[in-house]
Amino acid sequence: MADSLRASLGQLQQQAAAGWPDLATRRRWLDGLARMIRDHQAEWVAAVDADFGGRSAVETRLAELFPSLEAVTLARRKLRGWMRPQRRGTSIWFWPARAEVRPLPLGVVGVIVPWNYPVFLSLGPLVSALAAGNRVMVKMSELTPRTGALLERLCQRYLGPDVVRVVNGDADVAAAFAALPFDHLLFTGSTRVGRMVMQAAAANLTPVTLELGGKCPLLLAPGFDMARAVGSIVAGKLLNAGQTCVAPDYVLLHERDRDAFVAAIRQQALRAYPQPAANPDYTAIINQAHYSRLVAWREQARELGARVEAMCEQDDAAMAAARKLPLTLIENAPPQATVMQEEIFGPLLPVITYREFDAALAHINARPRPLALYLFDDDAARIEQVLRSTRCGGVTVNDTLLHVVQDQLPFGGIGPSGMGHYHGHEGFLTFSKLLPVLRQSRLAGAVLTRPPHGSVVQRLLRLMLGEMQ
Structure with missing residues (x-):
């Protein structure tokens, strides 16, 4: 070969x-x-x-x-x-x-x-x-x-x-x-x-x-309208069943917004993909090895004390036969859990709460630079703060994924993300x-710098180097 x-x-x-x-x-x-x-x-x-x-x-x-x-x-x-x-x-x-x-x-x-x-x-x-x-x-x-x-x-x-x-x-x-x-x-x-x-x-x-790739964060500003956010989050996370390098890998939200988020995203997941096992709009995991990997990561998080909750009711046997997994929230997973360390590439979604917005930014900046970052916020000053204080491959504000398909924007990562x-x-x-081309004129001033080097070039050098100011 x-x-x-x-x-x-x-x-x-x-x-x-x-x-x-x-x-x-x-x-x-x-x-x-x-x-x-x-x-x-x-x-x-x-x-x-x-x-x-x-x-x-x-x-x-x-x-x-x-x-x-x-x-x-x-x-x-x-x-x-x-x-x-x-x-x-x-x-x-x-x-x-x-x-x-x-x-x-x-x-x-x-x-x-x-x-x-x-x-x-x-x-x-x-x-x-x-x-x-x-x-x-x-x-x-x-x-x-x-x-x-x-x-x-x-x-x-x-x-x-x-x-x-x-x-x-x-x-x-x-x-x-x-x-x-x-x-x-x-x-x-x-x-x-x-x-x-x-x-x-x-x-x-x-x-x-x-x-x-990497772990692309999705940051929800305090008090952001959940009904407005979750449509984009579900669409971005479940496109191709999460098998997307720029899919939101985990969510950061204010601790007061946790209950509203879970209720809203459950409702949206049920609305977007009812009966996922038989739903032709919901994509399967590519093969059994990747399916088993995701199940193992989910169960490991559960065993380590995380709260693991599927966002829809499903027949486990039917889902396994179709090689499909529902959107699954994982909360309070310890740092050593694999879902907190590795790019997930599937419909598992860790949720991390914060008390102070700066703490959420610190969490992002303490980790390898991601391929994408998603911010849901209407505060112009805070948006600018995020753009200035984080480093990533690309950003979409108040949506997910869409910067990638804007052909007049460059696409690429930074550091571990590319x-x-x-x-x-x-x-x-x-x-x-990019081939540089210089076209010299017949009246080229550069001839004055050619050897033999006499008094003319010495005076010219003093002028070029600012010694005659």
Whole structure:
């Protein structure tokens, strides 16, 4: 497999070396992506549903196909301006030279895709990389083989093997893929695996963009309207059954608001997903291993003295058979409980109460920097306080998740939650080399600094260094 991967990379490198694609070519590639999305919606939905063993068709269309198509639309509309050389200023000492920056393709980009959003997290990077004029190799997750096979077939049809190659296979294939000498490598997944990917890329000095995860906090200001908040919280937490890297991982709320919160979120969960075991809008946990992991974490918290409460009544046997878990609040879990330490990636929701707002901020800042932070508050000064005193990958105020699908905002983490950005113009820049170009004039003042160094250059240096003021 390693030899086959190197051969595929070599063939794409040959195509990249033949010349940079022009605006028309890049737009044609983007048009191919758009047709892949629009013309095969039913196939995408069916493939992801089969891989999950029950994936909401609405969620696949809303959270995967729609944002992917939006990304294509924005890139196609903005591409001419993104590609245009940018004039830059030159120091007065080098006038009348002229300077500019030209965005050039890097060459061949590698993309490693996770299982939780296999369409959006493959097509999104493809949009950015192709808009920047690169060829691309995509490694799909072994947990979503049907989606991977569909992407491979459609890329072959709409883009061709000279532009994009899709690789499917297990963890050994992924390790070999990460070790290839790409011109840039984008990985989306866990922090643990991200470290291994970065280590593999380092052997080739391959620059990396890491989109990782972590425990994304949701902070409710004291007295915030619960009826207004819980709709967003349930939607953000239960989209894809919580298997989202930017899902709210835990809630911080004032101790006086605890009872109102539990009552309101229970009502909203019942309203949003009645009878979850048989509800086609409620997504299953991806496989039995992840289902068992979540159950074990829940029961461990219970054994350690936490209050564990499902937000709906359910038939445990039916839920287990469907590999579904209800929204479950976990209160008073001790710090050593796994749900308080690890990214949950499921519908378990720890609830932490505070007495002072500053204590809630201190709790957030004492932990690794998250990929996202959610704040529910109408006080402008307090909102500004949170934005100034915390560090995270991105923020949505008075909603959840939505900053991620704004294509004119960069998406990326910080520290343990990742490095680098993509989406929109930032994605174009991530996969481009900004080439600086200086055009010297015939009347170049710089000639005065060339050897032999006489009295003229000595006087000029005193002026340049401020000694003649």
